[in-house]
Amino acid sequence: MKKLLLVAFAFFTLQIAAQTKVGGIVKDEKEEPMPYVSVYFKNTTEGVITNENGKFYLESSNKQDTLVISFTGYDDIFLPLTKAVNLDLKIELKEDNLLSEIKIFTGKTSKKDNPALDILRKIWENRRKNGLHKFNQYTYQKYEKIEFDLNSIDSAYMKNRVFKGMEFIFDKVDTSKITGKTYLPIFINEQASNVYGDNVSKLKKEIVSGNKNSGFENNQHIMAFLKDLYVEYDIYNNYLKLFDKDFVSPLSRTGINVYNYVLTDTADIDGKKCYNIVYYPRRKGELTFKGDFWVNEGTWAIKKINMAISKDANINWVRDIYIEQEFDVLNDSVFLLTKDHLMTDFSIRQNEKSKGMYGKRTTYYKQFEFDKKKPVNFYKSEVNSYNEALMNRPDEFWEGYRFEPLSEEEKGIYTMLGELKQNKRFQTYVNLGTILASDYIQIGNFDYGPIFSSFGFNDIEGFRLRAGGRTYFGQNDMWRLEGYTAYGFKDDKFKYGISGRFMLDKDSRFIFFAGNRRDVEQIAATLSPITDVLGRSFASSALLASGDNSKLSNINLTSAGLEIEPLKNLKFAASVNYKTLKSASPTFSLGYYDEAGNIQTDLNQSEINLSVDYTPRRKTVGFGVDRTDVDYNYARVFFNYSLGVKGMLGSDFDYKKIQLLYRHPILVGGFGRLTPTIEAGKTYGTVPLGLMSVIPGNQSYFIIDNAFSQMNYYEFITDQYIALHLEHNFNGRIFSRIPGIRKLGLREFVGIRGAWGDVSKENIAINASNIPYIAPNEKVYYEYFVGVGNIFKCLRLDVTWRGNYLENPDARKMGVKAVFGFHF
Incomplete structure (x- = not known):
């Protein structure tokens, strides 16, 4: 037994001895820390360089007996290591006496005779x-x-x-x-x-x-x-x-x-x-x-x-x-x-x-x-x-x-x-982190949320409360049900929405979906169609907004369809939609003249939608009916074709509409990331305001993607349009060159947005709403902005200037908008 213990002890000692740990700080003769000094074990490739404060730590799984400290222009130091662990070393480098006889490469090293550059x-x-x-x-x-x-x-x-x-x-x-x-x-x-x-x-x-x-x-x-x-x-x-x-x-x-x-x-x-x-x-x-x-x-x-x-x-x-x-x-x-x-x-x-x-x-x-x-x-x-x-x-x-x-x-x-x-206690911490990441609170196999959508405000509903949730058995659920109810304290009305998605074939992601929503919405907040039946724009109930936010509509939307992904990141979808629209405000009208010349205020419309969504290099997590994107820096091409069928389910209009969205973040040679977004569309046929393409304004105090910050709701009405959004994030490259500001870690944004559109005489003729049809057809509407991000590591502020159409009623020349978010 005694011999066994001795053998075990000897083995343990050898294991300890076979490992070498060193750490410390390197300074010059003036006691100033020296960054970027090479520190390595002699006759090995195991090494590090000192950090900005001259500190280093190095470890080897083998026994080492000599540490080399080397920096151009200074004498090398060969430090004997007498112990397995040598921490808190204090090393002083002295300038090389042969400095006058050799070439030293410090500062810029782009000289032609620098062997490292060769x-x-x-x-x-x-x-x-x-x-x-x-x-x-x-x-x-x-x-x-x-x-x-x-x-x-x-x-x-x-x-x-x-x-x-x-x-x-x-x-x-x-x-x-x-x-x-x-x-x-x-x-x-x-x-x-x-x-x-x-x-x-x-x-x-x-x-x-x-x-x-x-x-x-x-x-x-x-x-x-x-x-x-x-x-x-x-x-x-x-x-x-x-x-x-x-x-x-x-x-x-x-x-x-x-x-x-x-x-x-x-x-x-x-x-x-x-x-x-x-x-x-x-x-x-x-x-x-x-x-x-x-x-x-x-x-x-x-x-x-x-x-x-x-x-x-x-x-x-x-x-x-x-x-x-x-x-x-x-x-x-x-x-x-x-x-x-x-x-x-x-x-x-x-x-x-x-x-x-x-x-x-x-x-x-x-x-x-x-x-x-x-x-x-x-x-x-x-x-x-x-x-x-x-x-x-x-x-x-x-x-x-x-x-x-x-x-x-x-x-x-x-x-x-x-x-x-x-x-x-540990499960509580995990749940808290999941809530912050997902916006949902998991209760058994039910997720309550989104919790950040629980409160809202607009001129029609006043203060709005929302409660909802979804089924959740795991990240790979083959089906999911989702629903919500909301109540407006000013209009004293309940709203609701319910939807379901069912995966019929997992290999091709063949999915059936259906749902119904009755709610109050700002339908003029986006150009490209929202494919989620429960989708509702932020503009509909922003807690803080400027100007008149009463141009809201009551919408009753029912949708059912199929989608399939035969090739990775290439998705096809087909759906049948039926919606009724009417104004939610006595001061706002969606009215139009029917064939008999009478004014109609309600719109009933059935529509067949066919879409293609291509997202190359998109990465996701999960294999169920819903997936989570890994990041959003992938290109996207989205095409949608809509066919309005008069008479089907009591529908009022015949028309055809094509729409295209293209977005592609681009790395610009170390100068940050440029993100262009293009949207274009055209409607064939005579349609009322509720079916027109409204250039999306933004009267909230927050940044909304693909909306125009200095444009009011329903300011520009079109039936054919093209919009361009250019945003460049310098990622702090400019501020990093400015002493004093550098330490704040701020990031710079610049951008410009523009839109052109037109509207046909036929569509102008049937307009009986109190919204004049003004299209940006004489000149392209544009606005430009500069922004500062990463304020307190969570806030971005943009200052936007309107470039033209300043003569329009209630035109806003300049404005400041914000967005909160946590980004590395």
Whole structure:
């Protein structure tokens, strides 16, 4: 027994000794912290660079005996490591005595004789000759692990009342190999898949073979959050999208405009000569990284790269982002990505000691095969590929498929989360987060909400209360019922709406839908049709509005139809609608002259609708009748054809209407994102005001998408129109160059909106309403705006100026509108 204990103790000691941890701060002779200093273990590629405050932390799973500290223009330091753990080191660098005899590259390093830039140019020339780009087709196996951890755990944190009754979770506290901070794993998700790609046709498909979750697999909003945070990126691209921000890649062709590059070392890695280049940002406040990379001589392919965002990058609630990628050589010449690790340190405050949460994604790639062509239909099939069996793979599957085994702490997450799910306090926290994310309160299999639509106000209803909800058994429900009721205290009337959606075939997403709504609505608030029978514009009941908001209509709408998605993100829909419209106000009229010359105030209309909705690159979560978008930065083309049939169900008019919407966010070379939206339409036939295309005004004090901020409701009436909205988000690029303002993290918006339209003589002739038909046909109506976003990290304010038609009654020359939202 005694020998056994000695063996165990010796083994434990060797394990401890086989790990080396170092950390500290690097300063110059004037005691000033030195950022971007290279710190690495001698004769290895394991290293980091110091942060903006000169601090560093480095850890190796192997025993290391020498730490090298190196910076251009200073003497290298070779620091012996006598202990396994060497923290709180204080290192002083001294200027090199040979400064007068060598060239030092500091500040701007875009000089022609900078060897680092010579290497960078060779990387650009060969980037499409390396990796998967070298082959026509490719396939590989992929294993992905996503984990969330509470960090900066200390004794005071453990005693917080928030964790009362959950103290057992602190048994799993560990230390980060990257930051040296203590952390507590609270969530883990694993996914195994096979990836197929065709570089010729630029198609890609991922087939999931297994997914394992530690307790939130049925929470659609948490899963959407995970997918939104960790999209794929290619370090060879000019820009890397993280948290909806476009960071300049250190390998970008425009990198020399925003980075400094320094060649610091050469070494043989796996028998091949490699160069080490350190890079760091030239200016503060820009979306850039700092770090280093190793590049292979000859192929000029990246062997290993480390990237950490600048501390003052304009991104909310993120203290750090760290990326590490490793590449292995294939066939003695082609380097392929084999490991991709991304870690984000979330925190409300930027203070290093404040509590926060790590979000980590680690992806491994192996079993590469090339030039095995597959038909195009292979990539476009399986619109709805959900298979419940894949979500319940046994432990044996994961033991064989994990490219890297889980640590003991990670294994314990599954057990710990199982216990936490039974904890009432923990479930309360989860429910609160879900409510904020989804706008619904879950009560059993019923969701109450949307809660932020519970209150409203307009001139007809006065103060309005709304209560509603939907069925919810899980994110993959094959059917869903939804309904609401509302009451206006001024008009003393109840309103209601009810709808249902049923998936008849999950493979093609063949869905039947039907519903009925009786309500008060501002029908002049949108050009493109709202496809949801319960959809109601924000303009109908904004709590705060300017001017007259009495031009509302009573609507009774019944709709039934089918939709199908034969190809991914390409949806066809057909529906039959019947609606009655009449004015909800004694001061507003929808009147028209009938064939006998009599004035009619009520409109009865049946309509057949056919639509096509194409959303390339749209990503969603869930496979049920309703899905959640991962983000909204995808292009959209929407076409709608409406046919009014007189006499059908007592319908009053014959007409045909075509409508088109096109929206496409565009990255503009590191200068932010331009989002153009175009809407166009034409009505063939004679129709009254209730069926016309009204250019949407906005009399609320809040920003409404695709509406004109300085235009009043029913100011412009058309039966053919085209509208253009251009908005550019600079994402703080301009403010980041202004001292004093830079620290506020503000973001700049500019834009212009315009609309042209006309109305036929026939439609003017039947108008018996008290609304004059004025169309912007002589000149294009336009308005322009500037905006400041990220005020207090949640508020955006736009100032809009009206460009023309200032002679119109009650025309507003200038106005300020706001919108609240939480964005990274």
